[in-house]
Amino acid sequence: MRRYRIVLAVDDSLVDRKLIEKLLTNFSCKVTTAENGQRALEILGLGDGQHNSKKNDLKVNLIITDYCMPGMTGYELLKKIKESPTMKEIPVVIVSSENIPTRINKCLEEGAQEFMLKPLKQSDVKKLSCHIMKVNKSCKGRPFMGR
Amino acid sequence: MTSCLWSLENGRAKGKFVADQGIHLKDPLLDYRPMANKGYDANKPTTTMCHQVSQKDVIMRLLFVDGSLYLKGNPAIFHGYLDDQFTQLQKLQDESNPDFVVEVVSLFFEDSEKLLNNLTRALEQQNVDFRQVDAHVHQFKGSSSSIGAMRVKNVCVAFRNNCEAQNHEGSLRCLQQVKYEYSLLKNKLETLFRLEQQILAAGGSIPIME
Numbered sequence: 228m229r230r231y232r233i234v235l236a237v238d239d240s241l242v243d244r245k246l247i248e249k250l251l252t253n254f255s256c257k258v259t260t261a262e263n264g265q266r267a268l269e270i271l272g273l274g275d276g277q278h279n280s281k282k283n284d285l286k287v288n289l290i291i292t293d294y295c296m297p298g299m300t301g302y303e304l305l306k307k308i309k310e311s312p313t314m315k316e317i318p319v320v321i322v323s324s325e326n327i328p329t330r331i332n333k334c335l336e337e338g339a340q341e342f343m344l345k346p347l348k349q350s351d352v353k354k355l356s357c358h359i360m361k362v363n364k365s366c367k368g369r370p371f372m373g374r
Numbered sequence: 375m376t377s378c379l380w381s382l383e384n385g386r387a388k389g390k391f392v393a394d395q396g397i398h399l400k401d402p403l404l405d406y407r408p409m410a411n412k413g414y415d416a417n418k419p420t421t422t423m424c425h426q427v428s429q430k431d432v433i434m435r436l437l438f439v440d441g442s443l444y445l446k447g448n449p450a451i452f453h454g455y456l457d458d459q460f461t462q463l464q465k466l467q468d469e470s471n472p473d474f475v476v477e478v479v480s481l482f483f484e485d486s487e488k489l490l491n492n493l494t495r496a497l498e499q500q501n502v503d504f505r506q507v508d509a510h511v512h513q514f515k516g517s518s519s520s521i522g523a524m525r526v527k528n529v530c531v532a533f534r535n536n537c538e539a540q541n542h543e544g545s546l547r548c549l550q551q552v553k554y555e556y557s558l559l560k561n562k563l564e565t566l567f568r569l570e571q572q573i574l575a576a577g578g579s580i581p582i583m584e
Contacts, residue, residue: 242481242517249466249474295512324516346520348462 232256237267237292250352264299294323309338459522489514508537
């Protein structure tokens with residue numbers, strides 16, 4: 228039976244969301260997008276006032292987030308995910324248009340799986356698909372596409 | 375004077391070229407990518423014709439082989455307006471999403487027009503909020519980079535420097551320049567898409583003008 232790879236992509240740019248969605252879909256991933264960190268947390272069931280492990284939370288294999296976003300940055304989103312007992316095992320990839328070593332280091336230190344430069348290409352996503360195959364924590368129950 | 379008449383039958387372009395003596399196949403087939411067919415059969419005996427289509431300095435070189443239509447190289451990469459990232463977008467387009475490039479570019483146009491309006495307003499203020507201006511430029515830089523709009527992106531880089539220096543005049547100059555580059559790019563992309571549409575349009579005969 229085919230294993231789905233479910234990815235949550237977070238980016239405030241409409242153009243970039245469309246691009247990442249197509250890149251991932253071409254690699255047989257199912258993609259849900261969010262336009263900011265807050266929305267991403269809600270989709271994961273980690274929003275304010277939400278309790279963990281609600282039945283209709285999205286079970287993802289991978290989270291890809293832009294670094295520079297208004298409100299909550301990708302780094303702050305990463306921290307919140309790593310603080311969650313239920314979500315901390317999910318690999319988080321940070322993408323950024325800026326190649327700043329201190330930024331890269333702090334993301335990796337906080338537990339980011341990978342840091343990639345925008346704009347993303349097919350070869351970048353190909354690299355990631357290895358991660359999705361490797362770190363495929365079994366998700367209890369059937370994944371529910373919240374959108 | 376060359377002209378071409380063709381129509382689409384069962385998703386394949388069929389037609390005939392009436393060519394001047396001067397037009398003949400020079401370029402290897404590998405340089406061409408299919409436009410209206412499923413693949414080139416190397417074993418079939420071939421009849422080939424070359425044709426060049428241009429409109430407003432967007433030039434498309436077409437190869438017509440046994441009822442299949444191929445396009446040479448990438449006419450979108452013209453004069454440095456677009457870089458390899460645009461080719462990446464084209465590579466993503468497939469049968470499941472045959473309008474992907476047009477869709478992304480349309481989103482880019484919508485997004486850009488909003489950003490340019492915001493930038494114009496922000497720079498008209500008495501006390502310019504350069505952090506806000508910079509935020510808009512950062513966004514514009516990102517989206518133009520994502521579609522491969524090299525020249526627009528480069529102006530955005532200079533623009534951000536002016537924002538950082540809180541240079542109002544410099545910022546206004548950059549705004550003018552980015553508007554100019556953006557409108558040039560938009561023009562070229564629209565021409566390209568229109569040309570592609572004309573070529574792929576089904577039914578009837580389409581005279582192509584040099």
